[in-house]
Amino acid sequence: MGRSASGWCDEKSSLVKKGPWTPEEDEKLVEYIKRYGHGSWRALPKLAGLNRCGKSCRLRWTNYLRPNIKRGNFSQEEEQTIINLHALVGNKWSAIANNLPGRTDNEIKNFWNTHLKKKLLQMGIDPVTQRPITANNSDNNIHHLYYLMINHILSSLAPQLLASSSFSGTCGSLANNNLIMNMNPWGINNNADLMRLHYFDAKIQVLRNILVQQFLSSTNTPNVEATFNYLLPSYSSSSVHDHIDHEYSRVNINHNNYSPHLQGFSNGGAPIGFVPQNPTHASAQPSNLNSNISSLLKALHELDHSQPPRAPPVLVPSSGSGKSDKLLGYDDHAPFFSSTTGSNKICTNNNNNRDRSSSSYATPTDDHDQLPLLVSSAAPSPESSAANPTVDNSISNTTYSTTFEAWGNPPDPMDHDDEATNHSYWKDIIME
DNA sequence: AAGAGCTACAACCGCGAGCCA
DNA sequence: CTGGCTCGCGGTTGTAGCTCT
Numbered sequence A: 001m002g003r004s005a006s007g008w009c010d011e012k013s014s015l016v017k018k019g020p021w022t023p024e025e026d027e028k029l030v031e032y033i034k035r036y037g038h039g040s041w042r043a044l045p046k047l048a049g050l051n052r053c054g055k056s057c058r059l060r061w062t063n064y065l066r067p068n069i070k071r072g073n074f075s076q077e078e079e080q081t082i083i084n085l086h087a088l089v090g091n092k093w094s095a096i097a098n099n100l101p102g103r104t105d106n107e108i109k110n111f112w113n114t115h116l117k118k119k120l121l122q123m124g125i126d127p128v129t130q131r132p133i134t135a136n137n138s139d140n141n142i143h144h145l146y147y148l149m150i151n152h153i154l155s156s157l158a159p160q161l162l163a164s165s166s167f168s169g170t171c172g173s174l175a176n177n178n179l180i181m182n183m184n185p186w187g188i189n190n191n192a193d194l195m196r197l198h199y200f201d202a203k204i205q206v207l208r209n210i211l212v213q214q215f216l217s218s219t220n221t222p223n224v225e226a227t228f229n230y231l232l233p234s235y236s237s238s239s240v241h242d243h244i245d246h247e248y249s250r251v252n253i254n255h256n257n258y259s260p261h262l263q264g265f266s267n268g269g270a271p272i273g274f275v276p277q278n279p280t281h282a283s284a285q286p287s288n289l290n291s292n293i294s295s296l297l298k299a300l301h302e303l304d305h306s307q308p309p310r311a312p313p314v315l316v317p318s319s320g321s322g323k324s325d326k327l328l329g330y331d332d333h334a335p336f337f338s339s340t341t342g343s344n345k346i347c348t349n350n351n352n353n354r355d356r357s358s359s360s361y362a363t364p365t366d367d368h369d370q371l372p373l374l375v376s377s378a379a380p381s382p383e384s385s386a387a388n389p390t391v392d393n394s395i396s397n398t399t400y401s402t403t404f405e406a407w408g409n410p411p412d413p414m415d416h417d418d419e420a421t422n423h424s425y426w427k428d429i430i431m432e
Numbered sequence B: 001a002a003g004a005g006c007t008a009c010a011a012c013c014g015c016g017a018g019c020c021a
Numbered sequence C: 001c002t003g004g005c006t007c008g009c010g011g012t013t014g015t016a017g018c019t020c021t
Helices: A023-036 A044-048 A054-065 A076-089 A093-098 A105-122 A137-163 A171-176 A191-216 A224-231 A238-250 A260-268 A286-304 A382-386 A389-396 A403-408 A423-431
Strands: A313-316 A326-330
Touching (some): A023 A054, A076 A105, A093 A105
């Protein structure tokens, strides 16, 4: 009796001061903690000569007075980190704060509520559900399904990128979502890097093309660019496009001619069977939507689970400084395709042998099959794809609210358990 | 100039987990 | 095992300062 279990002052403590702290009180608190440490917060106010309850002292210290508190405006980088972490973990302010040195959970929470929420709303994104906002419910459902598709694509991208040889992967940089620029940099040091770059670029291109086809033809259009920018902000910036172009040019290749097997992927946009949706058009039917989803998933699956491509041309470092490396020709035994993992997959999201710290996550096969065409003559018809209940259910029954959830629950029914990509794995990394 | 409304942020509150006797 | 205590967390409230009318 007489004490609050929560640490706050009880009804008998009406003499205990509440409200804003005075500079004198601050000084007393800082002086005491500097000298003795905080010890028991409950006992502290009496010992420090403060007419406050312990909990008030603790909050004042942790949120305002303790050393290394960073005050002032949030930087662009911090803002992006908060947005992306919030997409991953939701209102776990302390977890978010752990990734922002000098910022307190309280400060981040306030910043979210007063600034970022509004910003996301202006971008056409619901800050709670992280879904694109539309005025029309049925349209919203369609757009949400496409949103899930985006998540699926991103879910297959993230682990590859983490596996990159030059990716200095920290949870912080993952949270920043600067999946390219944080690769320290993602310079092409070997053919595997080049392959990854091309693969990543191709997937992004198809994602963008599908989004554009889908959304820009709609009369009730969520902000496709805002959505894209939000999901992959670093890629959206022109500097990243420049970066990729630079990497291609640095090794003297025209990426459009580099791999004919990726032509359809990087140039064509949608997989076969994909029907651009337009609410004013008869094509905007649920069956078409399901077909599209199936077609896309099928294409992505084929790509992800394909045999690795013929080894790319050998990258030979230039002898002199300041000169570009050259691609001299194909060498199927190029060392960059390490065979230590025993996997025949390249860049797959389902590689149980994947080692995030290793660059050798792709291995050659003897016959060096080509990458399959995304737009393949063997691709399923919309009908046959839509008729695949497993694929359809995996999407339509899934209710991811965040990219993070999609990572943990890949809708691809042919993806099996993958500890490295399950829900708790990522959550642990972020909330570590 | 003054008051109403809005915004940003500090502080408060209650709940629950973990620890320990 | 249980109950008391402490602490951390997330939601909510209070208020100072700013803007608008």
